[in-house]
Amino acid sequence: MKKLLQLFIAGIILSAILLYAIQAMNESQGYSGENTLTIYNWGNYIDMDLIKQFEKETGVNVIYETFDSNEAMLTKIQQGGTTYDIAVPSEYMIDKMREEDLLIPLDHRKLPNLNNIDDRFMDLPFDPGNKYSIPYFWGTVGIAFNPELLPNKTFTSWNDLWDPALKNEILLVDGAREVIGMGLNSLGYSLNDTNKQHLQEASQKLETLTPNIKAIVGDENKLLMQNNEAAIAVLWSGDAADIMWENEAIDYVVPKEGSNLWFDNMVIPKTVKNIEAAHQFINFMLDPEIAAQNTEYVAYSTPNKAALSYMDEEMVNDERFYPPPELTEKLEVYKNLGPKMLSYYNDLFLEFKMHPK
Amino acid sequence: MGNKLTRNLYMIPYSLWIVLFVIAPIMLVLYYSFFDIEGNFSLINYQKFFTPVYLKMTLSSFWYAFLITLISLLFAYPTAYLLTKTKHKQLWLLLIIVPSWVNLLLKAYAFIGIFGQYGMANSLLEMIGIGSRQILFTDFSFIFVAVYIFIPFMILPIFNALNELNPSLLDAANDLGASKWTAFRRVIFPLTIDGVKSGCQIVFIPALSLFMLTRLIAGNRVITLGTAIEQHFLVTQDWGMGATIAVFLIIAMFFIMFLTRDRKRGV
Amino acid sequence: MHHKSTPTAKIFLFIIFAILYTPIFFLIFYSFNSGGTMSHFEGFTLDWYKELFHDTRLFIIVLNTLVIALLSSLIATIIGVFGALSIHAYKKRMKNTLLSLNNVLIVSPDVIIGASFLILFTFAGIKLGFYSVLLSHIAFSIPIVVLLVLPKLMEMSPSLVDAAKDLGASNWNVLTKVVLPYITPGIFAGFFMALTYSLDDFAVTFFVTGNGFSTLSVEIYSLARQGISLNINALSAVLFVVTILLVIVYYFITQRTNMKGVGIRK
Numbered sequence: 001m002k003k004l005l006q007l008f009i010a011g012i013i014l015s016a017i018l019l020y021a022i023q024a025m026n027e028s029q030g031y032s033g034e035n036t037l038t039i040y041n042w043g044n045y046i047d048m049d050l051i052k053q054f055e056k057e058t059g060v061n062v063i064y065e066t067f068d069s070n071e072a073m074l075t076k077i078q079q080g081g082t083t084y085d086i087a088v089p090s091e092y093m094i095d096k097m098r099e100e101d102l103l104i105p106l107d108h109r110k111l112p113n114l115n116n117i118d119d120r121f122m123d124l125p126f127d128p129g130n131k132y133s134i135p136y137f138w139g140t141v142g143i144a145f146n147p148e149l150l151p152n153k154t155f156t157s158w159n160d161l162w163d164p165a166l167k168n169e170i171l172l173v174d175g176a177r178e179v180i181g182m183g184l185n186s187l188g189y190s191l192n193d194t195n196k197q198h199l200q201e202a203s204q205k206l207e208t209l210t211p212n213i214k215a216i217v218g219d220e221n222k223l224l225m226q227n228n229e230a231a232i233a234v235l236w237s238g239d240a241a242d243i244m245w246e247n248e249a250i251d252y253v254v255p256k257e258g259s260n261l262w263f264d265n266m267v268i269p270k271t272v273k274n275i276e277a278a279h280q281f282i283n284f285m286l287d288p289e290i291a292a293q294n295t296e297y298v299a300y301s302t303p304n305k306a307a308l309s310y311m312d313e314e315m316v317n318d319e320r321f322y323p324p325p326e327l328t329e330k331l332e333v334y335k336n337l338g339p340k341m342l343s344y345y346n347d348l349f350l351e352f353k354m355h356p357k
Numbered sequence: 358m359g360n361k362l363t364r365n366l367y368m369i370p371y372s373l374w375i376v377l378f379v380i381a382p383i384m385l386v387l388y389y390s391f392f393d394i395e396g397n398f399s400l401i402n403y404q405k406f407f408t409p410v411y412l413k414m415t416l417s418s419f420w421y422a423f424l425i426t427l428i429s430l431l432f433a434y435p436t437a438y439l440l441t442k443t444k445h446k447q448l449w450l451l452l453i454i455v456p457s458w459v460n461l462l463l464k465a466y467a468f469i470g471i472f473g474q475y476g477m478a479n480s481l482l483e484m485i486g487i488g489s490r491q492i493l494f495t496d497f498s499f500i501f502v503a504v505y506i507f508i509p510f511m512i513l514p515i516f517n518a519l520n521e522l523n524p525s526l527l528d529a530a531n532d533l534g535a536s537k538w539t540a541f542r543r544v545i546f547p548l549t550i551d552g553v554k555s556g557c558q559i560v561f562i563p564a565l566s567l568f569m570l571t572r573l574i575a576g577n578r579v580i581t582l583g584t585a586i587e588q589h590f591l592v593t594q595d596w597g598m599g600a601t602i603a604v605f606l607i608i609a610m611f612f613i614m615f616l617t618r619d620r621k622r623g624v
Numbered sequence: 625m626h627h628k629s630t631p632t633a634k635i636f637l638f639i640i641f642a643i644l645y646t647p648i649f650f651l652i653f654y655s656f657n658s659g660g661t662m663s664h665f666e667g668f669t670l671d672w673y674k675e676l677f678h679d680t681r682l683f684i685i686v687l688n689t690l691v692i693a694l695l696s697s698l699i700a701t702i703i704g705v706f707g708a709l710s711i712h713a714y715k716k717r718m719k720n721t722l723l724s725l726n727n728v729l730i731v732s733p734d735v736i737i738g739a740s741f742l743i744l745f746t747f748a749g750i751k752l753g754f755y756s757v758l759l760s761h762i763a764f765s766i767p768i769v770v771l772l773v774l775p776k777l778m779e780m781s782p783s784l785v786d787a788a789k790d791l792g793a794s795n796w797n798v799l800t801k802v803v804l805p806y807i808t809p810g811i812f813a814g815f816f817m818a819l820t821y822s823l824d825d826f827a828v829t830f831f832v833t834g835n836g837f838s839t840l841s842v843e844i845y846s847l848a849r850q851g852i853s854l855n856i857n858a859l860s861a862v863l864f865v866v867t868i869l870l871v872i873v874y875y876f877i878t879q880r881t882n883m884k885g886v887g888i889r890k
Contacts, residue, residue, distance in 0.1 A: 007815065011697075015691055022687045025683065043843065043850060045850060063836040066846035067830070071591045072591055072831070075831065076834070082753075082835050176592065214576065215575075217573075217576055217577070219849050220572075220573055220848075223663065223851075224473075227474075227475065227663045228474065229469075238849075242851050339394040339595070346592065346595070350588070354580055367710050370707075371710060374703060377744070378763035379728050382740035383728060385740045435636060436636070439637050447875060448871070448875045452871065454816050454817075455868060458823045458863075459647075459648055459863075459864060461826075462852075464648070466651075467647035467651050470654075471647065471650055477650075509817075509820070513817065514771075518779070552775050559771055559772075563731065565731060568733060586735065587735055591735060599735075599736065603732055606731050607728055614720065614723060614724040615724075
C-alpha cells in the first residue's frame with residue numbers, strides 16, 4: 001500500500017511540475033495570443049525560419065500542426081473541433097473536399113503574388129480557375145534506380161521493370177492509384193481509365209511483375225534505397241529528390257509512356273477562423289524569394305516561376321525535377337473517379353498484394 | 358449489504374468507461390458496417406467479407422497471431438522465471454519494459470537497418486560462417502519484430518505469477534522426489550496458469566490487428582486484418598468495409614475469451 | 625534463499641536483454657552521425673544534440689507527451705483497479721461478459737478507436753486538445769490494467785478476505801490492508817504497461833488532438849514523408865538515458881524506504 005501511495009504521489013507531483021513547465025514555455029513563446037493562424041501541413045514540409053519571419057512581419061502567431069496522410073487530414077477537417085486556417089492537401093483530395101463543401105473560396109484580390117505561379121500549373125481540372133487552391137509543390141511518379149548496383153541498365157519505359165534480370169530488386173510504393181496506374185501506363189492506357197477490362201488487363205500484367213518485387217513500402221523507401229537494400233524503386237519524385245540528396249549515384253526517370261503529375265496545394269478549409277491571416281500567409285509563401293528559400297529547404301519542385309531565378313541553377317536546370325513542357329504534357333493528373341471506381345482500384349491492388357510469389 | 362454498496366461505488370467510473378468508450382464505439386462500428394462505399398444501406402460488406410480474399414486474410418492473421426503468441430510465450434516464460442531468481446529482480450523487470458517506451462516507428466527503422474543486406478544481423482551471420490541472406494521482408498523478420506514488441510506484455514504477468522510462488526512448495530515437491538520437469542509440470546505451471554493466460558490474451562488479441570509492421574518489416578508480404586482495416590479507413594475511405602472487418606475481429610475476440618474463460622473457481 | 629542461477633541461465637538472460645536493447649543502441653549510435661541518415665556512419669558529431677536543445681517547439685511536445693502519459697496511466701490504473709475488483713466480485717457468466725467487453729479496445733485497430741473517439745468528442749462538444757487526448761489515453765489504457773490486475777485477484781485466496789472480515793475489519797480496511805497489498809505487483813505492471821500504450825500511441829492521438837496540442841508520436845509519424853531527421857534520434861537518446869536514470873533512482877529509493885518497513889511482507 002505504501003509503495004502504491006508513493007507511486008501515486010510521485011506521479012501527481014511530476015505531472016504538476018510538467019504542466020507548469022508547459023504553461024511557462026507556451027507563454028514565453030507567445031502561443032496564447034489572440035491573433036493566431038493554425039497551419040495543417042505534412043511534417044517538416046516548410047522551412048520553419050519562414051514561419052518565424054512571417055510571425056515577425058505580421059504579428060500573427062502561427063500554430064503548426066502536422067498530418068501524415070491526406071485521408072487522415074480529411075477526417076479531421078470533416079469533423080471540425082480544431083480551427084485549421086490553412087491546410088496542404090494533394091490534388092485528388094481537393095476535388096473531394098470541394099464536393100463535401102469543406103473549402104472556402106480564395107479571394108484572389110488578396111493574393112497579388114499569385115501571378116508568380118507558372119501558367120502550366122494554373123487552372124487545372126481538379127480546381128478550375130484556382131477558386132479554392134494554390135499549388136504549393138508539384139512532382140511526378142517515376143523510377144529511381146541505383147546504377148552502381150545495376151551497371152549497364154537504363155530505364156526509359158515502365159516495361160523495363162519487367163526484365164527478368166531484375167528479380168527481387170524492385171520496391172513499389174504502397175498506393176493503389178500509383179501501382180495500378182503504372183500497370184495501365186505500361187499498356188498504353190490512361191491513368192484514369194475506368195474500363196474494367198483494361199483494369200483487369202493491367203492487374204494481370206502486374207501479377208507477372210511479382211517475381212521482381214522485393215517489397216511494397218511507404219515512406220521507408222528512402223531509407224531502403226539509401227541502404228542499398230534495393231536497386232530500383234517506383235516512387236514520387238519528392239522521395240527521389242530526398243534519396244538523391246543523400247546518395248548522388250542514384251538516378252530518377254519519368255517513363256516515356258507517361259506518368260502521374262501531382263500537386264500539393266494550399267487551401268483554406270471551412271474550419272478557418274482567421275481568413276485575413278490565411279490569405280496573408282498564402283500570399284507570403286507565393287513571394288518569389290520566400291518560395292525560393294522554401295524550395296531549397298524542402299527540395300521538391302516549386303510551381304513558382306518567379307522563384308526559379310532566386311534558386312541554385314543546378315537545381316532549376318535538372319530536367320528530372322523540372323521536366324520540359326514536352327514531357328509534362330504527357331503526364332496526367334489523377335481524376336476523381338468516384339468512390340465506387342476507387343474501391344475497385346483498391347480491391348485490385350489488395351489482390352495484387354496478396355498474390356503469392 | 359455494505360459490500361454491495363461499495364461494489365457499486367467502485368463500479369461507477371468503470372461502468373461509465375464501458376458505456377462511453379466501449380459500447381458507444383461498438384455501436385458506431387456496427388452502424389457503419391451496414392453502409393456501402395456510396396453511403397447506401399446494404400449488406401454488401403458482409404458479403405464481401407466471405408470472399409476468398411478476406412477469408413484468406415483472416416486465416417493468415419490468426420496464424421501469425423498464433424505464432425507470435427506461442428514464440429513470445431516460449432521466450433517469456435524462462436525469462437520471467439530467471440528474472441525472479443536475480444538479485445534486483447524488480448529493477449531488471451523494469452529494464453525489460455523500458456525499451457518499449459521508445460517510439461515504435463523509430464525502432465522499426467532501426468530494425469530495417471539491422472536486418473538489411475549490409476546490416477548487423479547479416480555481418481553476424483557472415484562471421485559465424487552462414488553467409489548473408491535476405492532477412493528483411495521475410496516471415497522471420499516479421500515475427501521476430503512482432504515478438505520483440507509484445508514480449509514485455511507476456512513477461513510481466515508471468516513474472517508476477519511466478520514471483521509469489523511459495524518456495525516451500527517447490528522444496529516439498531523436491532523432497533518428495535519429483536524431478537525438475539515433474540515439479541514444473543505438476544506444481545509451478547498450474548499455479549502460474551492465470552498469469553500465462555493473461556499474457557496470451559494481451560499478446561494474441563492485439564497481434565490479430567497488427568498493422569504497420571506488416572508494411573515496414575514485411576514489405577506488405579503479410580497482410581493482416583489490421584492492415585486491411587487501416588487501408589479501408591485511411592486509403593479507400595471505405596469506412597463500411599473497415600468497420601465490417603472490425604466487427605469480425607471483435608467477434609473473434611469474444612470467441613477467444615469464451616475459449617479461455619475460467620471454468621473452475623472457488624477451491 | 626535464492627537459488628544460484630546457472631551460467632546458461634545468465635547467458636540466456638543476457639541474450640534477451642541484448643536483443644531488447646540492440647535497436648535502441650542502434651538509434652543512439654546514429655544520433656552521432658554527421659552523415660544525416662541512419663545508413664552510413666560518416667563521422668562523429670554533436671550537431672543533432674545542439675539542434676535539439678534549440679528547438680523549443682519540440683521540447684513542448686515532449687513535455688506534453690510525458691504529462692499525458694503520466695496522468696493517463698495514473699487515472700487509468702485507478703479506474704482499472706476498481707474495474708478489476710468489481711469484475712472479480714461478479715459471478716462467472718457476468719464476469720466473462722464484462723471481461724470480453726473490457727477487451728474490445730485492445731482488439732480494435734487504432735484507426736477505428738481514433739475515428740470513433742473523434743466522432744464521440746465532436747458529438748459531445750468537447751474541444752479537441754489536451755483533455756480529449758488525455759481522456760482517450762485513459763480510455764485505451766484501462767483494459768490493459770484490468771487484464772494485468774485480474775490474475776493477481778484470482779490468485780488471492782478468498783479465505784484471506786474472509787479471515788480479515790472475521791477479525792472485524794471494515795470493507796475499507798479489507799481493501800487497503802489485505803486486497804491492495806496483495807495485488808500491488810499487478811497494479812504496478814498495469815501502470816507501466818499503460819505508460820507504454822500511451823507513449824507509443826500514434827493513431828488515436830492523431831485523431832483526437834487539435835488546437836496546437838501535439839505529442840511526440842504524432843510529430844514523428846508525420847515527419848516520415850520528409851524523412852526522419854537525426855535530431856529525433858538524439859531526442860530518443862536523451863529521453864532514453866533520462867528514463868534509465870529515473871528507473872534506477874526510483875528503484876533504489878523505494879528499496880530503501882521499504883527496508884525501513886521491516887519485513888512483514890517481503
